[in-house]
Amino acid sequence: MAQYEVTLAGFGGQGIMTAGQLLAYSGMAEGRKVVWLPSYGPEMRGGTAYCTVVVSPDRIGSPIINNPTCCCVFNRPSFDKFAPRVRPGGLLLVNSSLIDVESDRTDITQLLVPANDMAMKAGNPKAANIVILGALIGASEVLSYKVVEKTMKEKLGGKKDLLPSNIKLLREGYNLARKELGKKEKV
Amino acid sequence: MAKILMKGNEAIAEAAIKAGCVNYFCYPITPQNEVGEYMARRLPEVGGAFLQGESEVAVGNMLFGAASTGQRVFTTSSSPGISLMQESISYMAGAHLPVVIVNIMRGGPGLGGILPAQSDYFQATKGGGHGDYRLLVLAPSTIQEAVDLMMLSFHLAEKYRNPVMIIGDGMIGQMMEPVEFPEHHEEPELPSNDLWAITGAKGREPRVIKSLFLDPKLLDDNSWNLYDKYARMEREEIRFESYRIKPKNKILIVSYGTMARICQTAIDELEKDGVSVGLFRPITLFPFPSKQIAKEAKKKNIENVLVIEMSTAQMKEDVDLAVLGAKPVKFYGETGGLVPSPDAVKEQIMKLIKNPNDELKRR
Amino acid sequence: MNEDARTLFSRPESLNEVVTHYCPGCTHGVIHRLVAEVLDELGVRENTVGVAPVGCSVFIYKYLGTDFLEAPHGRAPALATGFKRLRPDMMVFTYQGDGDLASIGMGEIVHAANRGEKITTIFVNNAVYGMTGGQMAPTTMPGQVTTTSPGGRNVNDTGYPIRVAELLSALVTPNYIERVAVHTPQHIIKAKQAIRKAFTYQKEGRCFSLVEVLSTCPTNWGKTTEESLDWVESRMVPYFPLGCYKDPETAEVPDGAV
Ligand SMILES: Cc1ncc(C[n+]2csc(CCOP(=O)(O)OP(=O)(O)O)c2C)c(N)n1
Ligand code: SF4
Numbered sequence: 001m002a003q004y005e006v007t008l009a010g011f012g013g014q015g016i017m018t019a020g021q022l023l024a025y026s027g028m029a030e031g032r033k034v035v036w037l038p039s040y041g042p043e044m045r046g047g048t049a050y051c052t053v054v055v056s057p058d059r060i061g062s063p064i065i066n067n068p069t070c071c072c073v074f075n076r077p078s079f080d081k082f083a084p085r086v087r088p089g090g091l092l093l094v095n096s097s098l099i100d101v102e103s104d105r106t107d108i109t110q111l112l113v114p115a116n117d118m119a120m121k122a123g124n125p126k127a128a129n130i131v132i133l134g135a136l137i138g139a140s141e142v143l144s145y146k147v148v149e150k151t152m153k154e155k156l157g158g159k160k161d162l163l164p165s166n167i168k169l170l171r172e173g174y175n176l177a178r179k180e181l182g183k184k185e186k187v
Numbered sequence: 188m189a190k191i192l193m194k195g196n197e198a199i200a201e202a203a204i205k206a207g208c209v210n211y212f213c214y215p216i217t218p219q220n221e222v223g224e225y226m227a228r229r230l231p232e233v234g235g236a237f238l239q240g241e242s243e244v245a246v247g248n249m250l251f252g253a254a255s256t257g258q259r260v261f262t263t264s265s266s267p268g269i270s271l272m273q274e275s276i277s278y279m280a281g282a283h284l285p286v287v288i289v290n291i292m293r294g295g296p297g298l299g300g301i302l303p304a305q306s307d308y309f310q311a312t313k314g315g316g317h318g319d320y321r322l323l324v325l326a327p328s329t330i331q332e333a334v335d336l337m338m339l340s341f342h343l344a345e346k347y348r349n350p351v352m353i354i355g356d357g358m359i360g361q362m363m364e365p366v367e368f369p370e371h372h373e374e375p376e377l378p379s380n381d382l383w384a385i386t387g388a389k390g391r392e393p394r395v396i397k398s399l400f401l402d403p404k405l406l407d408d409n410s411w412n413l414y415d416k417y418a419r420m421e422r423e424e425i426r427f428e429s430y431r432i433k434p435k436n437k438i439l440i441v442s443y444g445t446m447a448r449i450c451q452t453a454i455d456e457l458e459k460d461g462v463s464v465g466l467f468r469p470i471t472l473f474p475f476p477s478k479q480i481a482k483e484a485k486k487k488n489i490e491n492v493l494v495i496e497m498s499t500a501q502m503k504e505d506v507d508l509a510v511l512g513a514k515p516v517k518f519y520g521e522t523g524g525l526v527p528s529p530d531a532v533k534e535q536i537m538k539l540i541k542n543p544n545d546e547l548k549r550r
Numbered sequence: 551m552n553e554d555a556r557t558l559f560s561r562p563e564s565l566n567e568v569v570t571h572y573c574p575g576c577t578h579g580v581i582h583r584l585v586a587e588v589l590d591e592l593g594v595r596e597n598t599v600g601v602a603p604v605g606c607s608v609f610i611y612k613y614l615g616t617d618f619l620e621a622p623h624g625r626a627p628a629l630a631t632g633f634k635r636l637r638p639d640m641m642v643f644t645y646q647g648d649g650d651l652a653s654i655g656m657g658e659i660v661h662a663a664n665r666g667e668k669i670t671t672i673f674v675n676n677a678v679y680g681m682t683g684g685q686m687a688p689t690t691m692p693g694q695v696t697t698t699s700p701g702g703r704n705v706n707d708t709g710y711p712i713r714v715a716e717l718l719s720a721l722v723t724p725n726y727i728e729r730v731a732v733h734t735p736q737h738i739i740k741a742k743q744a745i746r747k748a749f750t751y752q753k754e755g756r757c758f759s760l761v762e763v764l765s766t767c768p769t770n771w772g773k774t775t776e777e778s779l780d781w782v783e784s785r786m787v788p789y790f791p792l793g794c795y796k797d798p799e800t801a802e803v804p805d806g807a808v
Contacts (some may be wrong), residue, residue, distance in 0.1 A: 213698075214654070215649070215679050215681060215682040215683075215685040215698070216682075217681075217682055220685065220697070223697075223698050224685075224697040224700075227697070227698045227699065227700050228700050239686055239698045239708075240684065241653045241654060241656065241688070242624065242653065242654035243654075244654075267622070282700070297622075298604060298608070298620065298622070308558065312592055364591070434751060518551055
């Protein structure tokens with residue numbers, strides 16, 4: 001697969017950075033080149049936080065990506081900022097639990113994921129990021145589901161009690177994307 | 188050893204430990220705080236000295252004291268903090284002490300901002316403090332290169348008994364990339380630090396590590412000794428990378444650090460469109476690869492040398508000096524935390540290709 | 551509107567009508583308000599210059615309606631000195647965190663106090679470096695976990711927290727120095743009185759004045775707002791006793807000084 005770029009954006013505390021890191025770790029586990037670049041500084045306190053992950057078969061040049069292949073937006077300010085930036089032909093994942101608008105762009109694939117509601121229902125309210133990560137994998141096929149699940153087990157293994165529900169939510173996010181986009185294989 | 192995904196700041200910290208440096212002094216400043224936080228956890232494990240000083244002025248001078256023992260020591264900071272260390276850096280250079288200082292640069296002058304910039308080029312490469320001295324300055328463009336240069340820097344500091352500075356913009360500190368640490372770290376043999384370090388005057392004449400020479404002849408000697416070291420660095424330490432440099436190129440880009448990576452992406456994309464542009468990336472900023480740049484710039488087809496930096500044309504002065512008017516040297520840059528995108532770089536290159544006489548300057 | 555309606559509480563004129571960037575539960579905002587009220591009451595807003603520190607309160611100039619200078623980290627008392635020496639008719643105050651004042655800026659504050667500069671310092675002690683993400687400060691409590699003291703502050707290695715009010719009170723120069731807190735309404739009232747006194751002494755051209763305010767940093771303490779307020783009372787107040795440490799009214803010049 002060619003170079004794939006994902007920007008994840010939301011409030012500080014929504015697990016944006018963690019989701020991005022899981023993606024980067026997974027890319028590495030599949031033998032790709034990866035870069036994870038966060039926004040940093042006081043804006044992370046309460047304001048918007050975002051990170052960009054680049055996964056590529058080749059040496060990665062610029063870590064700065066203005067028009068990523070995919071944007072995952074977790075709140076309204078991030079939607080406003082990043083929805084217009086998705087590269088034509090790219091993918092926009094919208095956390096529809098917290099964002100009540102949709103992009104009117106017709107040159108991208110848009111997927112609404114009620115990530116907070118799904119996480120809440122699973123009794124794991126902080127795991128909206130995991131749902132979105134699952135949906136991202138399901139929709140983009142940038143990495144295999146298996147690798148991401150394995151990475152999550154390794155990296156989030158410390159929170160043992162939450163792991164089963166994290167895995168469930170990753171799968172639910174994945175399957176939701178498959179269903180919505182009419183793709184066959186589910187997990 | 189397997190590759191691990193690490194933040195630049197943490198990779199720099201671990202690289203120092205792997206190179207046998209377990210002594211670290213620091214003062215908090217964004218965007219390099221992760222180094223100190225990592226060292227606060229790691230150094231007690233490996234039995235080194237970790238101390239958060241009361242200021243960068245103090246930290247620089249703690250380095251001075253620590254380096255005098257002959258052991259390896261380093262610090263990291265960011266632009267305003269590095270300014271405060273200039274006193275100690277000048278004294279350490281004058282006293283021929285090997286230390287390593289990392290500057291994860293943010294925008295200036297003054298309090299400036301906290302986002303990535305390359306605005307401390309002059310400060311790093313022209314000495315920075317008072318007196319006739321220079322630092323050996325290294326500029327990584329990837330986290331792996333930051334690790335490699337960090338591990339090399341202690342050896343270079345000792346080889347020349349001179350402070351070495353590594354400069355990276357905020358992205359080098361904050362970014363995560365896979366890195367690999369060598370299984371065994373080997374360095375060329377050097378004379379023992381015990382030959383000059385302060386160890387107690389048992390069985391030898393007492394030693395003084397100092398930079399005061401009231402006799403002008405002695406001070407003159409000291410300054411020329413320093414000068415000779417820098418001349419030797421120019422002979423032995425110049426490092427750079429050439430990327431897609433070909434005889435048919437009309438433009439030679441000169442850029443360093445993360446900015447050079449961004450240029451690479453632009454160049455790769457232009458290459459796909461059939462436009463061929465070469466990149467010269469200095470890795471040592473002092474000594475500066477002037478001769479090498481001049482050689483490339485003088486090639487027949489080159490119409491323009493284009494310097495691209497996240498500053499208002501600081502390195503451009505050194506490129507001007509290298510090229511000495513043989514070819515026009517143009518500049519493009521953004522600063523203050525703005526980072527030129529590959530698209531912006533492409534646009535500037537295309538402008539120059541269409542109108543070789545264009546003056547590019549700013550965003 | 552009811553004829554008897556009276557305004558009991560409103561925004562001080564010296565406090566700008568903007569949303570601050572402070573974290574929920576941070577008491578920097580309370581302290582800003584107290585300063586604003588005092589500036590209003592003394593009627594000095596238009597004749598005052600504040601000197602902003604480097605720390606979370608670097609943006610204080612957005613929140614208070616006076617002129618401001620932005621100092622390098624820790625140097626606010628030096629800027630204030632320079633300004634005040636040339637404009638003794640104006641009110642000059644610094645607003646500084648504990649990293650700013652008690653670490654990098656220790657030299658400047660000691661000498662400004664010792665010279666008896668006719669300036670006022672509001673010193674916000676929240677036991678941590680806030681802006682840079684929770685590193686150890688000189689005022690960090692023994693055993694307190696911070697990002698650069700992951701095992702808790704070890705006093706054998708880093709000494710005990712600096713008591714700034716006590717330290718500066720040891721200077722002979724007759725200054726006004728008081729420590730207050732803002733974790734309960736009663737404490738806020740007392741804090742206001744101290745801040746008012748500090749500015750009043752300056753207005754009268756009498757002395758250097760410093761009010762140390764025990765403040766919260768829920769974000770970097772890893773506590774809720776309530777827990778943070780409790781922590782001020784249970785951990786900080788016993789070590790940093792509240793009260794007036796020095797007052798020119800009662801200051802004594804020791805034997806041998808004259
Ligand atoms: C010379 C210099 N060193 C370091 C910094 C980074 N820095 C910014 S704010 C700060 C400390 C803030 O802590 P404190 O004074 O306790 O204030 P708080 O944020 O807790 O209110 C530091 C070290 C800087 N700006 N300049
Ligand atoms: S980091 Fe701490 S001091 Fe700074 S605004 Fe937040 S709570 Fe207040």
